[in-house]
Amino acid sequence: MSGQLLSANHAAAIGAALAGRANRTGRGFVSGVYPITPSTECMELLCNQEIEKGHVVRVESEHSAMAVCIGGAAGGARTFTTSSSNGLAFMAENVVAAALLRLPVVMVAANRTLGPPWNIWADHGDTLMLRDTGWIQMYCADNQEVLDTVLCAFRLAEDRRILLPALVCQEAFVLSHTMARTHVPTQDEVDRFLPPLDLPGRLVGTARIVGGLTVPQTTEVHRAQHHQAMGRFFEVYREVQDAFEAVFGRRPADPVVPYRADDADVLVVSMGTIGSTVERAVDVAREKGIRLGALRVRTFRPFPAELLAAAFRGRPRIAVIDRNVSLGFGGVLWGEARGLADPGAVVQGYMIGIGGGDVRPEHVLALAEDVASRQAAGAPVLMEAGA
């Protein structure tokens, strides 16, 4: 059996380095990095990689790390960084800038609870805080998916029809520090999958400033273009899946991953590794004759509204699990998904695993039972997983 025993952090770094080398016949690779638990291991490994035409620049803050990527991308380099939690919060201004400048930066976030008080464990609140910054967002459920999604993210972000930065999310420790067998592709394979970046209008000889003053109408046009680029994602992603499968022999998961969902009386929707926990709960329930099904939302931005609406069709009860709280509202995923179900269907929100609590099948079974017993949806429920 092939595959190396790797943490998802290392898998991400190796993916980035492979992608970086694949641009050696183009304008090379640039990465600005700043450490923060739990993404530090990713940047550390990247710093130790030999990358032809590659520059991994260690800077003094996350804000500057993204600035390095912006500069590198504007110059036509393939760019990558990684961060987490409050680091992302500090980086936010430049996260917005990268997106609005339509630069195909790829970032891996280790989802970690925002503080203070400091909590280093998993929570999706940090990347969801960046929901509206104009980045593609994809959430992973295992180590292999992290590496594969990093490679796909470059190809998606750099596609002329899209040209947007992409955020690959993996939960703190549950993925970032968990070691599992991971297939590491060869450079030759990655070269075949990822052509050199050919950015339109890149800065080469003459330094100039991008993003000067604008007027309302220009911004309207920019936003419309940005939004349309998001809209082309699903079509392009299918091509990327095909290309990936052709080169690597395995198919990256769909934007929404169903599991025994077709005939489900109760559908449980979630993101990240909780998705695999839900699948285990589904198996347990099915053994007892309960028709539970699952949907894992892998692509969160652009939001797969049509795919979800199709999957919700005919499903009377839907539980949405959020590992985040939009304070004063409820779960972010629930908020976006609840309007997509059939009229009269019950879509109940559950927030669980906040601050890194270990969400287990029994929790999923309990909330499935809860939603099954409801005649109408109520206020979102905050459940404690403890631990």
Place this chain on the structure above:
Amino acid sequence: MGVTETGRASIPEEIPLPLEVRVHGRGGQGGVTCAKLIATIYAEQGLHVQTFGDYGSERTGAPIRAFARVDTVPIRNHNKVYRPHHLVVLDAALLGDDVLDGAEPGAVVLLNTARGLEPFADRHGRFRFAAVDATAIARRHGIGTSAVVIINTTLAGAYARAMGLPWEAVERAFAVQGLARDLPAAREAWDAVVSRAADEGEAAPVRRAVPAPNVIGIAEHVEDLPNPLRTGSWRTQMPLYLSHAAPCNAGCPAGNDVVGFVQALATGGVEAAARVLFRTQPLPSVCGRVCPAPCMSACNRGAYDGAVHIRGLERWIGDHVDAEGVRPPRAANPRRVAVVGSGPAGLGAAFALASLGHDVEIFEGESCLGGVLRTGIPAYRLPEEVLDRDIGRILALGVTARTGTFLDAAAIADLAATRDAVIVAAGLQRLTGLEAPGVLLPGVLQGIRFLDDVKRGAAPRLAGHVVVAGGGNTAVDCARTALRLGAASVTIAYRRGRKEMPAIGPEVDEAVAEGVKLALHRQPVRVLGEGRVQSLELAEVELGEPDASGRRRPVVTGRTAAIPCDALLLALGQAADLSIVPALPNLFTAGDMATGDGTVTHALGSGRRAAARVLASLDGEPDPVLPRPDLDSLVAPAHVRFSHFHVEPPHAERHRIGAHALGFDEVNRGLDGPSEASRCFSCGACTHCDTCMLYCPEGVIHRVGQGYRVDEAFCKGCGMCVAECPRRAMAMVQEASAR
């Protein structure tokens, strides 16, 4: 990845799949690596594995956990391990309900303990127990530090044996994880582990759930589209790239382009710097040693972290440049000019004229060229070969020299009749004496003659206590030379204070460091002795009303004291002897004869100006006015954006101290490299640093060729570029329309 039947077959039947392993230890013991090794052993048997730590903010010693899972299919379970089949306990003291939680009867517990299985004989009977003294083994193998023994690798060996896994798998796993050097310890543990079977039938005790602790709420503790907006229409002022005068340049009496040669040194090296310097400076190695450096007093960096050591850099260039002087092309209308005197003013004039291709002859009364540079400056400050090298470069321009004849007024007039012009730069011949009784006693000498005698090798031996009267460079040179000639002690008597001494500051410091004493506010009023000077009466001097120059006039008091004195050297100043200069229309004076400023650099500037005057008058033109920058165009410290520059104190020259040990060897070895040049702000001169371009909020400054272009359609006239320029190489000017 399919089911791996060979994987299943390669491990003992008793090991259930999926398998869950939980490791308990303390921070620092390496529990996470232990779990990783265990997982790797199974991975090496061809199985799917997953391993992770339960990360926390724990410090060394706090309980930690780590997990491993093994299966024949990819593992989708991302939860922690709650129902372990195998428990590995790195510290027996941890063994309690928490550790055993969730383990079913029949589970295996591997314990690190020095006490073997005995203590557990009648406890935990429902588990299979294995024990090994991993701590003792790891310590024997020197794994960890003297403070903390790291047992993870040792214990992994015991685990494999206790679970019936093959030793080869252990070897491979250690190799994969880069831990092969710990294998001997693992092997010892493999051999030493003991185990006990589980008691069939003993049931697990029921554990009562512990309620979660109450949590106190926080509040209870305290690519752009083209821009359609033509911002250029907002503008009333426009930025301009405009050089301003650097204060060092303005402060150099010789007229050197200081910022030019320093920047050339920083960016282009010695030869490039020399090309700039040689436009005005014929004596870089001399000035680089003896100039009082008014440029440095004017340097803007002085207001930040210390003036740029310009003099030291000038010396570096003079001493390291390879270029010999090259004969310039002859002037279109060559003039024939005689220069009388070969001190710095004469050399400066000759150099200026010869550089333009005119014919120059120098007349020097002494046998060697150099004037006061040769006779009046001690070798420990200015070695002869340094002077010779600078002069050699001047002669290489085609200048001829006649030495050994002093010219009187008549001879000079003869010269004037046969040349287009004569420049007299004979320096200061009249020496100021001391008006005090007893000055004619043997042992009282003029300092400048004394220095000259020393240079000629005709110096008197000195002994005892030598007193020097005066406060200028000659006084300090006399004092330090006296020490070198054997004086037991030397005192400089000066009528004003230390700050008022005209000598170069560091020279005074060095003299003091060598042992010279300063008698300040003192004036010799009487020389005493029988047959020769034996003692000296010094009067106290007070400072009275300011004189015309603004300096307070010294007033000699009646309070006197006598000190022993074996020789008195007079260094009270010199004056020009103008009787040798006949009044003729083609005769000009230069240097101290003309200005009396008394420094090499002033003399050089004066020589250069005299040369210009000569050429202008021969062409029938009015006296050239050499431009002096007006104050407004000077770069002041307030124009320099200090925050752009790192604080970096000046590089010091390498001074050696010790008059007796050194004798007349050069005291100052100069800078140890040219890197001081990079401290220069480049006041008023653009360095193409891109700061303006980067700060323009509109992004409308672009590089073109060697400079920049501002896009007028979009420049809104905010002035940010000018404000951010670290060195005043730009200015805002009113738009014509706004004027």
